[in-house]
Amino acid sequence: MTHSPTQSLLDTIAARLGAAHVLTEATDIAPHLAETRGLYRGTALAVVRPRDTEEVAFVVGTCAAARVPVVAHGGNTGLVGGGVPFGGVVISLARLDRVRAVDPLDATITVEAGCVLANVQQAAEAAGLLFPLSLASEGSCRIGGNLATNAGGTAVLAYGNARELTLGLEVVLADGQVWNGLRALRKDNSGYDLKNLFVGSEGTLGIITAAVLRLHPKPVSKATAFLGLPSARAALDAFGRLRDRLGPRLTAFEYVPRFPLEVVLRHLPGAVRPLAGDHHSYALVEISSPAPDAAEELEARLGDLIEAGLAEDAVLAQSEAQGSALWRLRESLSEMQGFEGGSIKHDVSVPVSRVAEFLERASAACEAALPGVRVCAFGHFGDGNIHFNLTQPVGAEKAAFLAEWPRFNRIVHDIVHAMDGSIAAEHGVGLIKRDELPRYKDPVALDLMRRLKGALDPLGILNPGKVLTPEDGGPEAFPAQGVAGRAVLGKVTAGPPGTAA
Known part of the structure; x- marks a missing residue:
């Protein structure tokens, strides 16, 4: 009996990974075909679950030989269609979830791409240090996806994006080779900074399998406050004044106008209005300090803002629980908006x-x-x-x-x-903004991006159709927003209209 090319490919992968880790049933594949917002629903030949970098490299190399696309899959918390497959093989990184090392003196943690962000935070905390990347989805998003999208979150103000928190990477390239760049150096001018090609590339240049991440000292004290403000311009002035007074101790300044706050108060169970009055807009402010004086410092700064007319009212959290309740208002905002x-x-x-x-x-x-x-x-x-x-x-x-x-x-x-x-x-760009880029991106920058893609992924098998519009002679163009696709060994054609949520 002659097997089809597709079955032969999957049999080869199953022989290495084990049949239990090559999923082909529709019910098993379905959770990997759409992101949370449901703007796109894709298709896949199979979902494979490698256990380590060597198995990821084997899958990618095997698919490259067959010219079959591969799409890396992390926590599936993306919002722009960047992780939705349209044919080919989905590589789930969920089993690559080890913390390989924590070095308190170097202030680094080495983790595999499938580690859930909250687990990375907890491992750092167990060592007496802080990994500051923080997102509303941190209980389910995985660090590989955070790096592939250069995630920001609520602590960028003090600690930077994911790129600033990354010292080294391990990456599987489009031909199945592994680049071992897992170095903890703060200074390395021995050539191009290759890791920054892959951070933020949305899996289109290589698949991140592990990373060395920068840790920070844990603050001795933190303080959280919620401000009522007369306007967006007053909020901006308030931010500037706090930044001038507090410097790096100002770790968050989250802006929330009246309508979003009312949405959260209307739909979030247990939500409590933080201020008695009604204001044009609000800000959630947090400061961190190496001394035990964060609350006193923030209280003094809030008084300055009110005296200057930049804030109309403010409440300072009196406990960790109250601070968490204020953060819950901000972090629930996107979800609560759906009820409207x-x-x-x-x-x-x-x-x-x-x-x-x-x-x-x-x-x-x-x-x-x-x-x-x-x-x-x-x-x-x-x-x-x-x-x-x-x-x-x-x-x-x-x-x-x-x-x-x-x-x-x-x-x-x-x-x-x-x-x-x-x-x-x-x-990120994913699918939802891919076709917008040519209108707004510098044409020279776009040309350089295409050259990089062509050099690192000449067959166009890595998450094809994302970020860049495929060029003539390259991989097949993928469907526009709201359109599903069907695949035959990497060739994608338009399918029936999908649904937007």
């Missing part, structure tokens, strides 16, 4: 000095374009990253509202571009 109906989301960044101006201009433009649309913008003032989301008008039909997504992309992204900003801040 359809949501058109933009993850953008502008220079910090222009954040308030952007909020005013983009809000006015969107409200003029669709009367009744509810702007649900919030984000990280300290690094200029705003999640500029739009909630459907009350009584509107969800599907009709979501069909307006391209029109609002043009409105919001044109304003971002005019302000020297980026249309992809911390969630």
Whole structure:
């Protein structure tokens, strides 16, 4: 009996990994075909579950020989379609979940790509140190995906993005070779900084299998406060004043206008209004200190802001539980927005000095374009990253509202571009912004990106169709937003319309 090329490929992989780790049943594959938001639903020949880097390399090399695409799969918490497969083999990294080493003197931790972010944090804490990357999805997202998307989160202000927390990488290349760059050096000028090619590349240049991450001293004390503010411009001035006074001790300044807070208070079980009055906007502020004086320091700074008219009211958390309750309001915002109906989301960044101006201009433009649309913008003032989301008008039909997504992309992204900003801040490009890049990205930068892709992945098998629009003669073009795909050994054609959520 002659096996098909597909079956022969899967048999070869199963002989190395074990049949139990090559999943082909539809019910087993289904959880790997769509991200949380459900904007795309893909297809796959199989999901494979290697246990170590050598098995990842074997799978990639075998697929490369057969010219079959591979897509790395982590915690599946992405928001831009970057991890959705359209044919080929999905490589789940869930079994690569070991903490290989913690070095307190070097202040580093070496972890495999499948480690859940919260587990990395806990391993660092057990060694008396801090791994500061923190996201709402930290209980389920995996560090490989965090690095592949250069995740930001709430502590970027003090500690930087994932890229700034990465010292070394281990990466499986498109031909199955393994680059061992697991070094803990703070200084290394012996050539190109290869690790930064892979951090933020969304699995299109190589598959990260392990990383050496930078740790920081644990703060002796932390303090959290919630501020009521008269305007976005006052919020920006308040941020500037706190940064000037506190320097690196200011670890978070999260901006939340009135409408997003009302959404959380309306839908989050147990949510309590943090301030008695009603304000134009709010900010969640956190400081960390190497001394036991964080609460006293923050209280003094809050008094300065109120006296200067930059804040109208403020509450300082009196316990860790109260601080966690304030953070829960912020971290639940994206999820709670779904209860209000359809949501058109933009993850953008502008220079910090222009954040308030952007909020005013983009809000006015969107409200003029669709009367009744509810702007649900919030984000990280300290690094200029705003999640500029739009909630459907009350009584509107969800599907009709979501069909307006391209029109609002043009409105919001044109304003971002005019302000020297980026249309992809911390969630990545994936599929949802891929076709937007040529309009806004510098053409020379795009050409360099294509050259890198061609050099590192000449067959176009690594997460094809993501980030860059495939060139003529390259891998098949992938479906546009909201369209599913079907695959035959890596060739993708358009399938029936999908559903957006």
